[in-house]
Amino acid sequence: MKKNTLAMLTIAAAFAAAMFTIPIHAHGQADVNHSTEIRIDNFKFTPETITVPVNSQITWINKDDVPHVIAANNGAFKSKALDTDDTYSFSFAKPGSYEYFCAVHPKMVGKVVVK
């Protein structure tokens, strides 16, 4: 009886350890090689709404002839002024819905949904 219990506990522990390590390892592989692009063109964010997994990095690139400033509505992130071809990246570590706008041209709005 004791031997069986010990064996079962060991197997359970090993299984639990496997459960914890494998998903984290998979996430690490996913975000190191991958940044999702949002393009700024003609005073619009494209795509306007994007859904990405937790720990994703988003990179905005400005293709307009005027500068833009990316600012989260809730203050979670804010870029410097981005001139033509400048980029700004932000990694989303927490899930949630991040509405943002251009602080210079506030009619320009977008949303990043992190799941």
Place this chain on the structure above:
Amino acid sequence: MSKSKLFDQTASGLIEHDHNNDGINRRGFLKCMAWAGAGAVCMLQGGVMKSFALGSQMLDGTHSNSTGELSFVQISDSHMGFNKPANPDVIGTLQAAVAKINALPKPPEFLLHTGDITHLSKPDEFDTVDQILKATNKEIFFVPGEHDVLNDNGASFRERYGKRSKGQGWYSFDSKGVHFIGLVNVLDLKAGGLGFLGSEQLEWLENDVRHLKSSVPIVVFAHIPLWTIYPQWGWGTDDSAQALSYFKKFGSVTVLNGHIHQTMQKVEGNITFHTACSTAFPQPAPGRADGPGPMKVPAEQLKAILGITDVNYVQGRHALALMDSTLA
């Protein structure tokens, strides 16, 4: 024409208004606007829009209609630092504007710059504009555009131009009996919103004009238009209605704005609204393009679509005379 007010609520917002006992002829106004691009000058005098070809006798300063007791010039949107196809030489076009100012038959008392002095809020861009405008030998009153406050919420702008200003950069001054008010509507912009004045500035404004006699002519200048021209492109100010309500008692109110890089005018009650051309690059007419960005025109046409505004005040007349002229 009778003294009653006639309101024509068209999409353009132009109304017939018996202002100063003269009528505003809307057809004449539209014709005048079409001429402005070809180098004509539209003059609003006592509520009547008249047009003159540049160089005509009527503008030589000796004709009583164009002799004012106070003249000043509005320039706007110099965007120093911009170097894209729509204008690779914003220095040259600003210098052309200065040459035009220096050649005016009646020299202005001072200049108003209604913002977007620079393109990227950089110190050397501000320095270059200051350097170029020195050649006018006139005092210049500035208000910031959104391009002038990109990095520090206007701190360096106020450091440079805001010695007399309150709060985030608003101020007023008097010249020859006319009360001038510089407003800032490009800070603390809200997501999805338009230009924004804010409660602190509105409170200051109400107090600033409270004790003025209703006969004092008022000139308000701010970067983003204080009337709603095209909200889809951010051409308007969310809380301007409250600001304008403080001017109800005055006989003559002129609102001078920039931001849209084209001339537009509207008269509503005692208020004349006017936007100036840019000295850097044009932008499309509302809705005529995907966005409000710099608009490329053939190089030889560029100077005909950039310009300055000469403003004349004649004591006793209600409305100021606004003369838009292009650089070529």
